Amino acid sequence: MVIILKAIMISGRTLGQGATCEAKMSPEFFKATSTCALAESDYDALGIPKDGNVLVRTRSGEVVVSAKREGGIPPGLIFMPMGPWANAVVGPKTGGCGTPLYKGVEVEVTGTDRRVKGVRELFADLETEGQR
């Protein structure tokens, strides 16, 4: 049985993301950004193995990222560093002020065996979607 966690996603700056954000094609940016932090209890409830991945899904899209535990995060909240992986599940609406809702996104999270796509793969897919 697949366990689904209904959660709220927020995205934002981390030191690792910021230190590599002018080197976005680098493995360091990939490592710092294609990830998702969960509360320890949520991590355990989803049965994610050590260094495992999660699938994060919204009405706007889905993305596979690596999972990690983080003590400061309350259950029901997930944190993703700002960047193309987090933005795969952020919707385009701007609430009349030009700014998407990068925080407070309703998401579903499940453990997955699927691998995390690299930055070039992520955008190659976008081109295909765009031509549809």
Added chain:
Amino acid sequence: MIAEDVLCPFCGCLCDDIKVEVEEGKIVGVKRACRLGSSKILGHERTTAPMIRVDGELLETTYEEAYDQAAQILKEAKRPLLYGWCSTVCETAKLGILLAEEVGGVVDSTATVCHGPSIIGIEEKGMAGATLGQIKNRADLIVFWGANPAEAHPRHTVRYSSNARGMFTPDGRGGRKVIVVDVRETRTAKNADKFILIKPGTDYEVLSALRMIVQGKGEIVPETVAGVAKSDLEEAAAMMLAAKFGVVLIGLGLTHSRGRYKNVDNALSLVADLNGFTKFVVMAMRGHYNVAGFGQVCAWSTGFPMAVDLSRGAPYFNPGETAACDLLAKREADAMMVVAADPASNFPRATVGGMVEIPVIQIDPFPNPTTLLADVVIPTAVCGIEAEGTAYRMDGLSLRMKKVVDSPYPTDEEAVREILDRVRRLSDDN
């Protein structure tokens, strides 16, 4: 050689005390900068030559051809979007706005995906502001609301706010109180005297409850507000009222969440209320080192700080209609020029789909996902390291960025000027 008092071209702190070690024209060391700043100053992989996309592949070309192609794209477009401008200097922004006017386009900055809602909130409410120097020297209460400087502005606390030692704050952190309001216990929260954990998207409610308590109407506030105990809010309100000089430093927790500019409006209103009892100021923790500068240049040249439509003969500002994300999401823009930004990474994926279908010009020192979607790529010098110019710190103080080393690349300013000149010549030809 050691270059002294270099300004850091990363975040809105615009730290001006950096030491950069240069050997044979190359940067070999950085002192005093944080991890974010030193990483940028020490350098990353560069785009080494201008490129034009031919049959789906980016091929190297000359700067002349790249400028020609960029001018042609902008000239032919009916609804060009000129976006970015915040990791470059004001001199570039000034020319970019002229270019947008020349091609009848829309000019927008990264502010609209950052503190844009703060600017709208300030336009609605007005702001009791201060310089970072005043905060450093006087503030005895610091409130970080939806802001995490420990990761986003690592030297802010030491140079300007909670942990800084100033003229009237000689005890530094020991002489100040710190309140952090956030949806998770961040590293910044661990430095707080009082941490208030709120549910995501409830900033407006919590701010409203605080305002009621501050104004002596606490009896009508329920026992819990959005999961926060009333006693916690009463304690925070008492700390605010007891301050001689308080400051609320607002982060993207307010602008990126449900409520957006209304959250900011309410935070500004709380500060206005508190000024009925004591001295309180408020400041947005601006992200890019010159996002504030673009706002200044755009405001003095068009009357508006961002998302300005210059297609109508007079500047028109209506974020939600004229912001970059809206133009792309609605597939309204038919060409895009990106200067010193990476919207492919930082916009929602569905929005970025709007860039796939149109010609994109990129002016930037570094390769990034926007390069993958670009049709013309123009590499430039890194402002503040390889090119000088003016930038505005998050408090609105203008400072002169230095050139530390030479670069084989043109500056952003030169690249935009070349394109502007070509667009004007194309106009004359017609």
